[in-house]
Amino acid sequence: MPETVKETETEKGRGDRQQRHQGSQSSPNVVSLISQFADDNLTLVRNISTGLAVAGVILIARSIKLITKFQAASEIPARFIEKNVSLRGKVHSITDKGLEVEHIPIHLPVISPLLTKHSGVCSSPLLVHLVGVEMTPEGKEWLQKNLLPAQTVWLKLISREDDILHCLVSQSRGLLWSCCINENILRLGLARTTPITGVQPDSRLYWQLHRRLHRAEVKAERKGLGLWKEDSLWERASKSIRDNALVRLMRRLFKRT
Structure with missing residues (x-):
């Protein structure tokens, strides 16, 4: 076994x-x-x-939405606004409402044409407002001289109001340096600071932007530029004489004679 x-x-x-x-x-x-x-x-x-x-x-x-071309503020995802994403654009014109900027999406060879929604359709520019800035007529003229059509700018999204984007607008000056238009126009005394639209006043972002823009405005005020320019002694004396009641009376008498 x-x-x-x-x-x-x-x-x-x-x-x-x-x-x-x-x-x-x-x-x-x-x-x-x-x-x-x-x-x-x-x-x-x-x-x-x-x-x-x-x-x-x-x-x-x-x-x-890496290569999507936005043609209206409503097309931009809410997360782009929340994360303050920067978009590249091309200046179309300067209006009383702000800047008209054509969005330039990231281009990927072969793939971009496949995903282009508005192929062959006339592009519509985005309406952009300089956040925290109230422009003067002189400020508008300055923008028209310094932001020429077809010039490239960067739009840092801060908030959205109806069909208007409130942004920090930057202009490239070389490979490693850029100029913030919001700060520059305040620094020249061609605009005033205003409350940051669409941002909670007690938020960190609000106070960062407010401090940054207010600092630029104070520089213009200290240097007496633009809005803050003071008349010279001769100009003040001439104005006080012109406004004097006795001088105005004498002018009327001379005109009658």
Whole structure:
């Protein structure tokens, strides 16, 4: 009996080894078949890989609106406003309401044309207001001279009100330096600071912007520029004489004679 059991166990072990051997042979066979197929159809495999990669980029671009061209403030996602995303644009014109800027999205070769919604349609510019700034007529003239049509600017989104974007507008001056138009126009005394529209007064962003713009306005006031320019002594004396009642009376008498 023991010998019979022993022989049975031996045969069972031999069978297990054969099954493992057959399994180990089948695995390399499958791998070799896949490798052979890939070698024989290398172009197809590459095309599939490229297609999957392009599809992935398109899905990502669509989800984050990476290459979408915005033609109205309402088209910009709320998360862009919340995170104060910067958009690139091209100046169209300067109006009494603010700047008209055409949005320039990020361009990706091949992919951008596939996702362009407004292909062949006339572009509509975004209406942009300099946040925290109340412009004077002189300020508008300065903008018209310094922000020429087709000039590139950066719009840092602060808030949105109806179809108007309230932004910090920057102008590139070389590779590593840019000029904030909001600060510059205040620094020249061509505008006044106003409350930051669409931002909570007790928020950190509000006070950062307020401090930044107020500092620029104070510089103009100290230097007596633009709105803060004081008349000279001769100008003040001449004005007081012209406004004097006796002088006005004498002028009327001379006119009658």
